[in-house]
Amino acid sequence: MTKEDCQKLVIDIIADIAPDEDLSAIKPEIRLRDQLQLDSMDFLDIVMELRKRHGIEVPEADYSHLASLESCAEYLTPKFPTKA
Amino acid sequence: MAYDWLKGIEEHYDIVVIGSGLGGLTSANVLAKCGHKVLLLEHHYQLGGLATWFTRKGGHIFDISLHGFPIGMIKSIRKYWSQDIAQSIVQLKGVRFINPQFSMDTTFDREDFTRQLVEKFKVPAETVERFFTDLRGMNFYDNNPETTGQMFERYFPGRPDVQRLLMEPIAYANGSTLADPAITFGIVFSNFMSKGVYTFQGGSDVLIRKMTAELKQNGVEIRKHVTVEKILTTAEGGTKQVVGVVANGRTIRCRAVLSNANIKNTVLRLAGEENFTPEFVAAAKAVRVNSSSCQVYLGIRKGETLPHIGDLVFTSDEPTFSSEKLVDLHTTSRTFSMYYPDTRPGLDRYTVVVSINARYEDWNNLSPEGYATEKKRLIDESITALERYIPDVRAKIDWQEAATPRTIEYYTRHWAGTSFGTKFEGLKISMDLPAQLRGLYHAGSVGIIMSGWLGTINYGVIVSNQIDKFLVAMKRAPQALTTVA
Numbered sequence A: 001m002t003k004e005d006c007q008k009l010v011i012d013i014i015a016d017i018a019p020d021e022d023l024s025a026i027k028p029e030i031r032l033r034d035q036l037q038l039d040s041m042d043f044l045d046i047v048m049e050l051r052k053r054h055g056i057e058v059p060e061a062d063y064s065h066l067a068s069l070e071s072c073a074e075y076l077t078p079k080f081p082t083k084a
Numbered sequence B: 001m002a003y004d005w006l007k008g009i010e011e012h013y014d015i016v017v018i019g020s021g022l023g024g025l026t027s028a029n030v031l032a033k034c035g036h037k038v039l040l041l042e043h044h045y046q047l048g049g050l051a052t053w054f055t056r057k058g059g060h061i062f063d064i065s066l067h068g069f070p071i072g073m074i075k076s077i078r079k080y081w082s083q084d085i086a087q088s089i090v091q092l093k094g095v096r097f098i099n100p101q102f103s104m105d106t107t108f109d110r111e112d113f114t115r116q117l118v119e120k121f122k123v124p125a126e127t128v129e130r131f132f133t134d135l136r137g138m139n140f141y142d143n144n145p146e147t148t149g150q151m152f153e154r155y156f157p158g159r160p161d162v163q164r165l166l167m168e169p170i171a172y173a174n175g176s177t178l179a180d181p182a183i184t185f186g187i188v189f190s191n192f193m194s195k196g197v198y199t200f201q202g203g204s205d206v207l208i209r210k211m212t213a214e215l216k217q218n219g220v221e222i223r224k225h226v227t228v229e230k231i232l233t234t235a236e237g238g239t240k241q242v243v244g245v246v247a248n249g250r251t252i253r254c255r256a257v258l259s260n261a262n263i264k265n266t267v268l269r270l271a272g273e274e275n276f277t278p279e280f281v282a283a284a285k286a287v288r289v290n291s292s293s294c295q296v297y298l299g300i301r302k303g304e305t306l307p308h309i310g311d312l313v314f315t316s317d318e319p320t321f322s323s324e325k326l327v328d329l330h331t332t333s334r335t336f337s338m339y340y341p342d343t344r345p346g347l348d349r350y351t352v353v354v355s356i357n358a359r360y361e362d363w364n365n366l367s368p369e370g371y372a373t374e375k376k377r378l379i380d381e382s383i384t385a386l387e388r389y390i391p392d393v394r395a396k397i398d399w400q401e402a403a404t405p406r407t408i409e410y411y412t413r414h415w416a417g418t419s420f421g422t423k424f425e426g427l428k429i430s431m432d433l434p435a436q437l438r439g440l441y442h443a444g445s446v447g448i449i450m451s452g453w454l455g456t457i458n459y460g461v462i463v464s465n466q467i468d469k470f471l472v473a474m475k476r477a478p479q480a481l482t483t484v485a
Helices: A003-017 A040-054 A060-066 A068-078 B022-033 B071-080 B110-119 B125-136 B148-153 B160-174 B182-195 B204-217 B263-271 B278-286 B360-364 B366-387 B407-412 B427-437 B453-476 B476-484
Strands: B012-018 B038-042 B053-056 B060-063 B089-092 B095-098 B103-107 B199-200 B221-223 B228-234 B241-247 B249-257 B294-298 B314-315 B334-339 B351-358 B398-403 B440-442
Touching: A003 A040, A003 A060, A003 A068, A003 B012, A040 A060, A040 B071, A060 A068, A068 B228, B012 B022, B012 B228, B012 B241, B012 B453, B022 B038, B022 B071, B022 B204, B022 B249, B022 B453, B053 B148, B053 B204, B071 B089, B071 B453, B095 B160, B103 B110, B110 B182, B125 B148, B125 B182, B125 B440, B125 B453, B148 B160, B148 B182, B160 B182, B160 B351, B160 B453, B182 B476, B199 B204, B204 B221, B228 B249, B228 B263, B228 B476, B249 B263, B249 B453, B263 B278, B263 B427, B263 B440, B294 B366, B294 B407, B334 B366, B351 B360, B351 B366, B366 B398, B427 B440, B440 B453
Parallel strands: B012 B038, B012 B249, B038 B221, B095 B314, B249 B440
Antiparallel strands: B053 B060, B089 B199, B095 B103, B228 B241, B241 B249, B294 B351, B294 B398, B314 B334, B334 B351
């Protein structure tokens, strides 16, 4: 799992949560909230989808790591199981 | 022998959901979609909690709480239910106020409120803008002790008319008062002001029917006519934990319980004091429930029509707004929810549901004769009040009926018949529940901000996330299960 792959997985989740948003031009370093119409419920959905799809648990104290695509990748990539 | 409403259920579920209000329904759906085995139990013969309806002779269908919700429902319904259900959500544009201080027609959104506050009420545009922006920025975690009344005085000092315009509709929406924390007003009012008031076209019956189909498709086992008597716990292993429920006299085992009952019912009746620390029990007992409501249902005879007088009409003869007067037994404040044929396209029918805020104590302490007399008075006064806007309405009504806080208590089992959940402090009890008793969760109208259709749906999802986390962890560590099974 590279950080680029990880960003892609997060975008896949956002695409399902917010189907009306144009995700083609998201800037990885900018906060998602500043580029998309995402509210706190949407971030909760991201947390639930990460658990459902990838078995990753994001504790409440770490929600701030989900602010941008870049910070998501930084935080989540090490949590994916390395393929044997 | 009585019919076994639990016939054919399994021995064990991941989660038992007690109650099928919108919070319980949404949680059941979200958790089933997460792959958990869900059993949903409802004591009534119909799902929906207060999101409900009833039919009467003459082809009438009365909606209890369809009146109007914020635009956020479209997004929540789409995400936690389906695009199909979300598509039926439509805007109600005719919100109307008629009282001794002002008369006003509005679409009940920020743009229109700003315009009218400036032009009609002569409030400086800069003050209105600052009020809306500050309200949007209010944060649940700020712990600001300011009350709604104090906040109004800060922005609109000496303007009881403006304060009435802001408070009256929210008091009907969630039972809050000028003495409640300003955050409770800020969140709910901002939700509405975003884009106005919406409803579900097709009626509550279609909504709940579609939700039920969705639940079944996602594998939720639904049982009605089933009353949960007790939540079962064990202290084996040192930590107190939920292991099941007793429902209609039968034990059903489960890993977790989500109670969509009132929070006080949940702690003090379903689980019982013995499962909590004395401090927690004291705090739960101290939680104040909100006031309740009366409603008058007026069915218009088939073939008759009503003029369009607005969708939601807030009326009152009180000279100024007062939270106390609003719930008085003899209040003159009423909201008319006008249901035109658009509500259920194709049926071509009209109904009027009159909502009146009320105190449980006033209605619960009446003698049987007194109760009947007061209900009749409520109906008569409501029709007389409606005649001011539709002079010939009385002759068109062929069904009239009233509900009181006692009716709500009977159908929902809510503590003290509340129609609006609890005051702000109830939310902390609800959120702290799983830390007190492992595996027990609560979602339902609580804390004022987690009430109304949107509030309870979203709170159901917030709690579902915690339950999912708990169940996933539990399933990953099966040995932990065997110690309690």
